[in-house]
Amino acid sequence: MRIATWNVNSVRARLPRILPWLSEKRPDLVLLQETKCLPEQFPAEEIEELGYNLALHGQKTYNGVAILSKQPIEDVVRGFGDEEFDGEARVIGATVGDVLALCVYVVNGQEVGAPKYDYKLRWMERLGTFLRERYDMGEKVVVAGDFNVTFDDRDIYDPDKWRDRILCSTPEREALAGILDCGLADGLRHFTDEGGIYTWWDFRTRGFQRGNRGLRIDHFLLSPPALAACRGVEVDLEARAGDKPSDHAPVVATFE
DNA sequence: ATGGTGGGTTCCCCA
Numbered sequence: 001m002r003i004a005t006w007n008v009n010s011v012r013a014r015l016p017r018i019l020p021w022l023s024e025k026r027p028d029l030v031l032l033q034e035t036k037c038l039p040e041q042f043p044a045e046e047i048e049e050l051g052y053n054l055a056l057h058g059q060k061t062y063n064g065v066a067i068l069s070k071q072p073i074e075d076v077v078r079g080f081g082d083e084e085f086d087g088e089a090r091v092i093g094a095t096v097g098d099v100l101a102l103c104v105y106v107v108n109g110q111e112v113g114a115p116k117y118d119y120k121l122r123w124m125e126r127l128g129t130f131l132r133e134r135y136d137m138g139e140k141v142v143v144a145g146d147f148n149v150t151f152d153d154r155d156i157y158d159p160d161k162w163r164d165r166i167l168c169s170t171p172e173r174e175a176l177a178g179i180l181d182c183g184l185a186d187g188l189r190h191f192t193d194e195g196g197i198y199t200w201w202d203f204r205t206r207g208f209q210r211g212n213r214g215l216r217i218d219h220f221l222l223s224p225p226a227l228a229a230c231r232g233v234e235v236d237l238e239a240r241a242g243d244k245p246s247d248h249a250p251v252v253a254t255f256e
Numbered sequence: 257a258t259g260g261t262g263g264g265t266t267c268c269c270c271a
Contacts, residue, residue, distance in 0.1 A: 009271080010263055034271085036264065061264055062271095108271055116270095148271095203271085204260040247262080247271080 001097075001255045003029040005144035005218055006239075007105070007200075007248035011035040011066070014246055015043050021239055022050050027252060028070050029096050031103035033146045035064030042066065057092040065092045065103045065145070072096070080130045085123060091130075099226070099255075100135060104145035112169050120148070124175035128182065137183035140255075141223035146200075146248065148217050149176045151186060154195035155216035157207070167217055180221060187220035187253055188233040199235055200248045208240055220253045229255045 004027040008014040011032060022030070030052070035042065039056040047054060051070055057078040058064040067073060077093040079086035093102040104127065109120035135141050149172045153159035162168040180186070188197065198214025207213035220233050231254045240249035 013263060034263090061269085110270085202260085203262050206261080244262095 002027045002252055003142055004250045004252045005031045006250035007033040007146040007246060009034050009246040012037055012043060019046060029101060030068035031144050032066040033105035035066050037064060055092060055094050057089045059089040063089045063105055065089060065105055067092055067094050067103055069096045080126055085126055098140055100139050100141045102143045106146060106148045108148050109166050111166050121171055121175050124179060128179045132182045137223040140226040142226050143184060143221040147176060147219050149173060150215055150217060157213045167215055183223055184221040185227050187222045187230055190227055191232055197235060199251055203247050218248055218251050231256055
């Protein structure tokens with residue numbers, strides 16, 4: 001089984017890249033972030049024609065998450081069930097086979113010290129609480145998405161430049177570690193200690209084209225049974241190249 | 257190069 005996470009930066013704008021990618025790669029389960037549309041605006045028919053079932057959680061203009069699955073999708077959950085946070089469509093979860101999947105789009109935070117930064121830290125704390133309260137880590141739990149945080153300096157092309165900046169600050173990293181505290185592991189780091197593996201490259205600085213100037217902020221967090229079944233986590237760099245890409249590459253985890 | 261590009265919306269916000 002292969003599970004992918006991909007921040008597509010608008011599912012409608014990205015459809016010419018998403019459809020061929022689904023046809024070619026045929027992932028079993030796909031977790032999308034930043035769909036940026038209401039459920040009724042989602043290009044459902046085109047994706048269903050490729051053999052996927054859908055579960056959607058969207059809003060106008062911003063955010064939006066979705067689950068695409070070859071297998072039936074059961075027990076769909078949208079949001080934390082906490083009105084303080086659920087005005088934004090950032091979380092959708094479901095059961096697919098024996099996998100409990102949660103698709104997350106963590107708050108970006110704008111810049112360190114901004115009001116949105118404080119909101120980001122509180123949002124991440126709430127995600128940790130949600131996971132502790134609602135998930136049995138003895139099951140195959142896969143929490144994946146755009147976390148908008150690097151784990152450490154191996155995840156940054158230029159750590160000195162990014163030191164203490166948004167996506168890289170110590171409080172954000174501590175908040176991310178707090179999410180893992182319930183028993184999840186960084187899937188990619190189970191397989192490699194190498195740096196230089198990135199999932200996002202800034203459009204504005206043309207970081208992808210100008211020498212792989214990226215950050216790793218899209219992650220697979222795995223419970224012990226999910227980690228035991230995982231055979232690899234890889235970034236699909238081809239999907240970040242070419243015409244009209246998202247600023248994020250898909251990350252694909254393979255399971256036995 | 258404290259800018260830039262890209263997506264959605266509306267005369268600007270967000271990333």
